[in-house]
Amino acid sequence: MGHEATGTDPGQRDAPPARAEQLPPAHEEMTLGLRLLRDGPVSDAHNLLLLASRTLRTTDVARSREAGVQASLAAWSGGDREGYLSALDALCPPAVAPDGGRDEEDGHGPVESFWRAYRDGMRSTLHGDFDRANVLLGPILNVLKTQQEASRLLSAGTIALMLGDLAAARQVLGLALATARSDPAPTFLPRILEHLSYAELREGRYHQARVHAEAGLEAAAEHPQSNVTAGLSAVLALAASIAGDPAVVATHAQSALHIAHAHGLSQARTLAEWARARADLGHGNPExxxxxxxPLVRAGPRQGHFGLWMMAVPCYVEAAVLAGHDVDADVEHLIGQYARWASLGADPQAPAVVLRCRAMVAGNEHSEGLFTAALARHEKVDSPYEHARTHLAYGMWLRRRRRPVEARTQLRRAVMGFDQCGADVWTEQADAELRAAGETPTVVPTPRSGTGPLTPLTPQQLRIAHSVAQGATNREVARQLSISTRTVEYHLRNIFTQLGVRSRVALARHLEPDLPPVHTGGQLP
Incomplete structure (x- = not known):
């Protein structure tokens, strides 16, 4: 998810001393900073750890660097970009020359070279120079992933995440998990599970992400780490946003946000808010x-985490389009920013997603070519969820242009792709689109009996009935289904007649026991 220690174990070194006054002040600062990093305001943890790092530099270089790495982790969790850079600089500060000026960096041995490469590589990822980051961090990753210690394997996994190598991240974090579980005192277990579930989430492996995040919450409960709990809850909210009930998303998101707001956890806050938005979009509420x-994707005080907000841009673009917002200069600018980020290689599936975003906002004469180009790019990357999203978007586009035969081909592939990766919410949505395109769905609403209240309704009437029963206006239904308000009114009159009801309230009461959710629009990042 973010940045981790490179081979040190704070859990073994921050236990309260028998007599605190025996510790030098810098060690006391580090002990408290590590405790707050796990279970307190991360801005306080960052300040204490950075102070300890600078104080210890002349007496205990190894301990100083440990404090610096942990300070960078605190800054990352809090979304403090400048604090993150300051903590990296503390790992290899320039020496002070005799005349009081700044001299060259101290030392030229392998240890110093390692830390300079680590510092510069992490800075490069932050500045978007992933070619240089791979050159600098690649050898470090190769060394760390051969280690037998859980802390070093965790570091290898998070470096792989920073570089966008999701397959390597999952592999090495899986090994870290096995190593931690065999440890009598599994200090790192909750953090490993947090990072592993996030890596699986990024790859679209939602079932696995949910299982590992739930295991992480259990582990964190045994060794209280509220900040890790917030991160795990945010991951569960994201997993549920495409595979669960909105109430489940809300529960996990609220759990994450409760801690995030109290402790200044920008990373957890961004993921939880993104999860709530994805649930809205998945359940037909693009507005x-x-x-x-x-607020997450635009500049301002509420912008999301500096390392994560860009990943929410596709979700925002689609929500804005489906909500009927004008595609203004701001949206075009955001797509341009996302395209530049995608070109850096931070996410292997991003180039295809860029083309999908452009297809959604382009004129009719350009959209089809962009959709087909996006699908071609998806074929080069193992990303079943994003691939299915593009099939769905293309199928929706074709259906709205009265090309149902071609639409059904895309929508069938979307159903299979969503089903493959456990995206149940979106499987249902793709089936709903498939019904509207004239094909028998693969997920069939099942009334209590063969003559239940849903039996007389056509697929299109079913969608309209569900939306109206949920409180949507005729205009909102028309926008969701890309039909005219007059068409909605026509279908609604027929629905009332067939079901023997005379009002929207009566319709809701009539359908509520039998009508499963049918989703009408959108995709998610």
Missing amino acids: HAAARLA
Whole structure:
């Protein structure tokens, strides 16, 4: 998810001393900073750890660097970009020359070379220079992933995440998990599970992400680490946003946000808010999704975490389009920013997602070529969820242009792709689109009996009935289904007649026991 220690174990070194007054002040600062990093305001943890790092530099270089690495982790968790850079600089500060000026960096041995490469590589990822980051961090990753210690394997996994090598991240974090579970005192277990579940989430492996995040919460409960709990809850919210009930998303998101707001956890806050928006979009509320995401992706005091907000841009673009917002200069600018980020190689599936975003906002004469180009790019990367999202978007586009035969081909592939990666919410949505395109769904609403209240309704009437029963206006239904308001009114009159009801309230009461959720729009990042 972010940045981790490179081979040190704070859990073994921050236990309260028998007599605190025997410790030098810098060690006391580090002990308290590590405790707050796990279970307190991370800005306080960052300041204490950075102070300890600078104080210990002349007496205990190894301990100083440990404090610096942990200070960078605190800054990352809090979304403090400048604090993160300051902590990296503390790892290899320039020496002070006799005349009081700044001299060259101290030392030229292998240890100093290692730390300079680590510092510069992490700075390069932050500045978007992933070619240089791979050159500098690649050898470090190769060394760390052969180690037998859970802390070093955790570091290898998080470096792989920073570089966008999701397969390597999952592999090495899986090994870290096995190593930690065999440890009599598994200090790192919750953090390893947090990072592993996030890596699986990024790859679209939602079932695995949920299982590992739930295991992480159990481990964190045994060794209280509220900040890790917030991160795990945010991951569970994201997993549920495409595979679960909105109430489950809300529960996990609220758990994450409760801690995130108290402890200044920008990373957990960004992921939890993103999860809530994805749930809105997945359940047919693009207007709500766009409203939630706008502050995260636009500049301002509520912008999301500096290392994560860019990943929410595709979700915002789609929500804005489906909500009927005008594609203004701000949206075009965001897509341009996302395209530049995608070109850096931080996420292997991002180049295809860029093309999908452009297809959604382009004129009709350009959209089809962009959709087909996006699908071609997906074929080069193992990303079943994003691939399915593009099939769904293309199928929706084709259906709205009265090309149902071609639409059904895309929508069938979307259903299979979502089913493969456990994206149940989106499997249902793709099936709903498939019904609207004239094909028998693979997920069939099942009434209590063969003559239940849903039996007389056509697929399109079913979608309209569900939306109206949920409180949508005729205009909102028309926008969701890309039909005219007059068409909605026509279908609604027929629905009332067939079901023998005379009002929207009566319709809701009539359908509520039998009508499963049918989703009408959107995709997610």
